Amino acid sequence: MVLAPMAGITNIGFRRLCREQGGGMFVSEMITSRALVERVPLTFQMIRFGEGETPRSIQLYGVDPVVIGKAARMVAEEGLADHIDLNFGCPVPKVTRRGGGSALPYKRNLLRAILRAAVVNAGALPVTMKMRKGIDDDHLTYLEAGRIAAEEGVAAVALHARTARQHYGGAADWDAIRRLKEAVTEIPVLGNGDIWSADDALRMVAETGCDGVVVGRGCLGRPWLFRDLDAAFRGSPERARPALGEVGDMMLRHAELLCEVVGSERHGLADFRKHVGWYLKGFTVGAETRRALTSVVTLAEMAERLGELDREQPWPDEADGPRGKSGERDKVALPHGWLDDPDDTTVPGADAEDATSGG
Structure with missing residues (x-):
């Protein structure tokens, strides 16, 4: 695994x-x-x-x-x-x-x-x-x-x-x-x-x-x-099959770890924002609460907001399934002439390995 x-x-x-x-x-x-x-x-x-x-x-x-x-x-x-x-x-x-x-x-x-x-x-x-x-x-x-x-x-x-x-x-x-x-x-x-x-x-x-x-x-x-x-x-x-309360506890644990890694609650919680929708998928949680969870700036505030969730709400059957990126491309972006010769051993230019290209 x-x-x-x-x-x-x-x-x-x-x-x-x-x-x-x-x-x-x-x-x-x-x-x-x-x-x-x-x-x-x-x-x-x-x-x-x-x-x-x-x-x-x-x-x-x-x-x-x-x-x-x-x-x-x-x-x-x-x-x-x-x-x-x-x-x-x-x-x-x-x-x-x-x-x-x-x-x-x-x-x-x-x-x-x-x-x-x-x-x-x-x-x-x-x-x-x-x-x-x-x-x-x-x-x-x-x-x-x-x-x-x-x-x-x-x-x-x-x-x-x-x-x-x-x-x-x-x-x-x-x-x-x-x-x-x-x-x-x-x-x-x-x-x-x-x-x-x-x-x-x-x-x-x-x-x-x-x-x-x-x-x-x-x-x-x-x-x-x-x-x-x-x-x-x-x-x-x-x-x-965690109830919403257990999911909320996991969200707080994840946020705490991110803040520890980043060394800042504000920046760690900013990084956590993308995870909120994934954790809450399938649960009945209002738009206002979701927005609030993506705008907190301290762990104490996050804990308070998570405490407002219905902890007994059961795991929803529709919670599994696709999350994250989706969708196909019309075509794949390639270097000019890339498909001309599969046996070519020419190394792509240095910009193919710049410090930010690995995402």
Whole structure:
């Protein structure tokens, strides 16, 4: 069970919240390899780990084998993490238009060079990769990318069963996870996409034969999903169905952790605003109360507002389902001529790895 890296979400506070609920591997936010190598201070803040957090998992994004190699060696030699995951799944335009994320596996030889550099320089640290099916239905890359990963010594591959064009819309193609598992037998294959409940995870494993699951948007406003996953994979039918009062308690705990991470109640609570709607999805909570919870500036004020909720309101049946980003793209933003030659090993320009491109 893996918590998928999510920009602006999977910081040290959220990872701790999820770890308090259940087991698994909890990966950092996506880190730009060049920013790590250049020791950008903000990047080092993003890869902080909590006391007792193990294994410490970091996800790197990059397009240059040399830079990725330096970053992997740095992580290994300086003891920055216990595991490196490489991002080839990010679909956001500011990444794909520079040749990164889910655009990169189309350049199969460049992908191979990056994976080789990471594995060689990481030494004893395991290196994994996360990818999508491809750019769009006409440019699928996941089967070849999975085989290349196995050949280059990658420890495991995770497939988000959507194309970059799908972004976060439509339905995940779980059959693609099954096909990847059948094609790549040397290393574990993990499945990602449309796991909104523990029973979804059980169904994915049963239908695809995958070796594990990666959960992203499914735990937004639902950190107890890891408690459910623990129970489900132990064979227990027990599932968390918290009443609104317990949800409110979890919201306050999450807010406290964010404030601790940021070092400021005002800024921590500002960061928490995006989580309010996810936690309250499906519950009957008035618009005024929701607005109030997104405008508090102190934890005491938040606790007071949460105390106004109907604590006995039961878990709503419609609470599960999609949260977070959604919708498809008309097309995928790519560098000029990117699709002309899949064997081209030209490294995209340096701006593809600027300090802010890894979102």
